[in-house]
Amino acid sequence: MELLSYTFFLLFLISGESVCANAQDRRTKILTHHHHTYGGFRPTKLFVFGDSYVDTGNNPMALASSWKAPYGVTFPGKPAGRFSDGRVLTDYVARFMGIKSPLPYKFLRYGPGKLRYGLNFAYGGTGVFDTHNMLPNVTAQIGLLQRLIKARVYTKRDLKASLALVAVSGNDYTAYGSNNGTRKGLPAFITSVVNQIAIDLKKIHEMGIRRVLVNTLQPVGCLPIQTVYSSYKQCNETENSSARYHNQLLQEVVTTLNNNTKDSSFIILDTFSAFNTVLNTKAILTGKPKLSLRPCCEAARSDAKCGSLDKNGKELYTVCKEPKSMFFWDDVHPTQAGWRAVYLALRSSLNRINA
Numbered sequence: 001m002e003l004l005s006y007t008f009f010l011l012f013l014i015s016g017e018s019v020c021a022n023a024q025d026r027r028t029k030i031l032t033h034h035h036h037t038y039g040g041f042r043p044t045k046l047f048v049f050g051d052s053y054v055d056t057g058n059n060p061m062a063l064a065s066s067w068k069a070p071y072g073v074t075f076p077g078k079p080a081g082r083f084s085d086g087r088v089l090t091d092y093v094a095r096f097m098g099i100k101s102p103l104p105y106k107f108l109r110y111g112p113g114k115l116r117y118g119l120n121f122a123y124g125g126t127g128v129f130d131t132h133n134m135l136p137n138v139t140a141q142i143g144l145l146q147r148l149i150k151a152r153v154y155t156k157r158d159l160k161a162s163l164a165l166v167a168v169s170g171n172d173y174t175a176y177g178s179n180n181g182t183r184k185g186l187p188a189f190i191t192s193v194v195n196q197i198a199i200d201l202k203k204i205h206e207m208g209i210r211r212v213l214v215n216t217l218q219p220v221g222c223l224p225i226q227t228v229y230s231s232y233k234q235c236n237e238t239e240n241s242s243a244r245y246h247n248q249l250l251q252e253v254v255t256t257l258n259n260n261t262k263d264s265s266f267i268i269l270d271t272f273s274a275f276n277t278v279l280n281t282k283a284i285l286t287g288k289p290k291l292s293l294r295p296c297c298e299a300a301r302s303d304a305k306c307g308s309l310d311k312n313g314k315e316l317y318t319v320c321k322e323p324k325s326m327f328f329w330d331d332v333h334p335t336q337a338g339w340r341a342v343y344l345a346l347r348s349s350l351n352r353i354n355a
């Protein structure tokens with residue numbers, strides 16, 4: 001198992017998603033509204049780019065595990081294209097904004113849909129470079145929005161009132177490993193990934209989107225796909241430090257980008273720290289001293305994964321009784337409860353959107 005994890009993502013959601021603002025968010029909204037003329041930014045649309053940490057349904061139904069049981073068991077109650085038992089980061093960022101989670105791009109072809117909340121262009125399994133699937137990389141995802149802008153589906157004014165969420169969570173490194181990339185070559189490859197992220201972020205902002213969020217790489221050494229080798233006891237420190245290096249470079253390019261734009265347009269969403277806080281803080285999810293690193297949905301054999309069936313349709317995985325007491329759903333993705341806890345840990349950075 002070379003670096004980072006095998007992250008295969010995807011997913012969906014056509015209608016009926018009702019992530020609406022809770023009372024607290026609504027109060028904040030009213031307050032901010034009053035101060036609007038003093039420079040507060042209250043985005044009304046969300047455009048999403050990246051991988052399975054933010055995809056809500058773009059991957060092909062026939063291929064993606066996100067469209068198979070037991071994915072979606074908590075929300076919406078059946079497989080619907082998210083790589084979790086329920087909501088993912090996108091849904092919580094939308095909730096923070098007080099809007100519905102934006103429609104996955106793939107459902108545009110069924111009709112205009114709910115374009116007013118923005119669109120989700122993220123495809124599970126993708127990266128900034130190509131990752132051995134036929135799915136669009138981040139640059140190509142941005143191209144999908146550029147086409148809609150040319151077609152005047154979204155105006156300059158719409159974009160000015162918009163927020164972008166970009167998640168690049170490790171698929172480029174998985175692909176590097178499967179291309180037989182060496183440990184020695186890794187730092188240079190990390191540099192090229194981060195430089196490409198910077199190019200993509202700049203492009204998104206230049207299209208007219210006012211603020212752009214980008215995630216740090218989570219502590220990949222703590223993902224079940226890594227910790228399985230220690231029976232889910234210990235994070236892999238080597239992997240964690242590669243993530244730290246990625247994040248340090250990301251911080252530098254984002255500082256430079258902000259230095260070159262007027263109003264701190266680029267905001268880092270520190271998922272690395274948020275994952276660590278949730279994993280290391282006593283009782284944050286369960287009241288127990290330490291959170292288990294074990295995934296809720298666990299493959300029963302090494303050639304299977306969560307959602308796999310054998311030839312006779314028998315399940316090749318087990319599912320825990322209470323997904324809400326587990327942080328990880330499958331070998332690389334958090335549960336809804338995990339994402340919610342991460343979201344709460346991210347709220348102070350999210351507040352910078354409105355500054």
Ligand SMILES: *[C@@H]1O[C@H](CO)[C@@H](O)[C@H](O)[C@H]1NC(C)=O
Nearest residue numbers: 001002003229236237238239
């Ligand atoms: C940790 O990750 C490194 C780099 O991928 C790997 O060489 C090493 O074997 C892993 N250690 C454990 C204990 O799994």
Ligand SMILES: *[C@@H]1O[C@H](CO)[C@@H](O)[C@H](O)[C@H]1NC(C)=O
Nearest residue numbers: 128129130137138139140196
């Ligand atoms: C992204 O995908 C497009 C279309 O397949 C390809 O032409 C381009 O080189 C890719 N970009 C990067 C940075 O790999």
Ligand SMILES: *[C@@H]1O[C@H](CO)[C@@H](O)[C@H](O)[C@H]1NC(C)=O
Nearest residue numbers: 132175176177178179180181
């Ligand atoms: C990586 O190495 C393995 C084993 O040596 C080889 O079979 C495989 O073709 C290589 N893959 C690539 C993409 O070079």
Ligand SMILES: *[C@@H]1O[C@H](CO)[C@@H](O)[C@H](O)[C@H]1NC(C)=O
Nearest residue numbers: 219221234235236237240276
């Ligand atoms: C990474 O792994 C180390 C070693 O197991 C662990 O202590 C730490 O909490 C993990 N996260 C970070 C940020 O180092």
Ligand SMILES: *[C@@H]1O[C@H](CO)[C@@H](O)[C@H](O)[C@H]1NC(C)=O
Nearest residue numbers: 252255256257258259260261
């Ligand atoms: C910020 O921009 C100024 C002027 O464009 C430049 O002199 C300075 O070196 C930049 N600082 C950083 C950290 O990029």
